[in-house]
Amino acid sequence: MRRRAPSLRVPGAALAALALALPVAPAADAAPANGAPDPGFLGFRLLEAPVVRRDDPRALKYIVDHLKPGTVIERRFEVANNSDTGRQVRLYPAAAAITENQFAFAEGRTPNELTRWTSVEPAVLDLGPQEKAEAEVTIRVPDTATPGERYAVVWAESGAPPDRQHNIGSVMRVGTRVYLDISNSGEYADFRISKIVAVRGKDGRPSVLAHVRNTGKRALDLRGKLHLADGPGGLDAGAHAVTEGTTLPPGGSGTVSVDGLNGSLPAGPWTARLELESGMVRHSLAARLTFPAPGGSSVGWIIGSSNRPYWYAGAGVVAVSGVVLLLLRRRRGRTAPNPPPQVPSSPNG
Known part of the structure; x- marks a missing residue:
């Protein structure tokens, strides 16, 4: 039986900032070539993050998770067509790697092990002028997955092919990085x-x-x-x-x-x-x-x-600087039990 990891909806206050932070394509991908039709400007933002990472700023920008084999996660995101013409937007995962101490994107739809576990629904969005729509990425980790961290990117891509008025087409991609660690033990x-x-x-x-x-x-x-x-x-x-x-x-x-x-x-x-x-x-x-x-x-x-x-040991997040405090609270709990933990209403707690 596959296990589903819980997720937390990213608060609206955080989303406004992430609309600028999440595009991860190089600038050349976002700019039309000389003489090419303007493909418009796409927006991309995550709508969910793992519950245990509600205080992790990286998890609000990227898909960052630590899973056991056999786990399935789903993350919703929003794509916006910020142009005055309708756009067809293709959604898909592609490979990434860390090369020379930089997160590097593979060309086009290059696959890797993580992308073979990843699907995006729907695969195509037809967006009218200034229209937004939600989509969902699902990652299904097989039971046979070996330990280690994998990398990918979930892309939203739109382009304009060459036509009679333009000899050169153009393509723009925006998206979010994926850092997925697999292990049966803690992180x-x-x-x-x-x-x-x-x-x-x-x-x-x-x-x-x-x-x-x-x-x-x-x-x-x-x-x-x-x-x-x-x-x-x-x-x-x-x-x-x-x-x-x-x-x-x-x-x-x-x-x-x-x-x-x-x-x-x-x-x-x-x-x-x-x-x-x-x-x-x-x-x-x-x-x-x-x-x-x-x-x-x-x-x-x-x-x-x-x-x-x-x-991360599967039941929560612990920082070394907080270990002594945690032990003291447990000792005090013998005479006066602590109130149950509360989920903060914003990513800053």
Whole structure:
């Protein structure tokens, strides 16, 4: 008997933000070629996420799940035709992989093991001008599935073929990534920041690099910020976003960078606090940094760190930083039972 994993409807407040975050095709896919008819602009957003990941921002953007063999999941999504002409939109899964620390999409409808487990209904939507419609993706994991994480993309595609007025056709794809982990045991995700490096390019521009290793069993999409404080004369250079786009496979390692720092930034020393996260996994590392002369690099002296790895054991989500609190609550429960947990009404709890 196949088991169905429960899902949670994504709150409407989150959907408005996801309409911009979810298109994952390269810019070239979305732009018509020179002289081609304009295919219009498609919108794509998820409507559901796993119940156990209601506080996981990645699960509101992508299909992220951890399943046992023999499980079936269904996720509804919405496609919008944001143009003034009717469009036929084709819906289908296609292969993806993590290549050189980036989530890479395969060409066209290239299949892989995960896409063979995946179906989308309906396969075609005929949308009028400014019309929206819902569809559903179903993933049926076979009983014989082996452990490991698989990757794919659920695409919505619309195009305009060449005609008498246009010698070149055009195609646009938008969609959402799929990260599916298969195992009969629990799920574990974690990473380690090993060092922070101050860099100054030959043009004099400063930047910061962090070396990160994925020590868990799930792929990681790293994002975060760097705060520079306690500089010369007590200067505070504020917070700066980490350049996104780094995806580390299980066991993989790589770097994330903080670019766009002010070229006139003093050499230092600075207290740099880097905060990185991927879904429910969060780590920070603090170091004293001094920016070198143009063309050089300097490794920071580590002065502190914190971590919050994540595992899912089938009955709920536990963070390491919350273990002591959980034990204390259980002890108190011997005299005064805790109230039942409540499901938050928004993704932020």
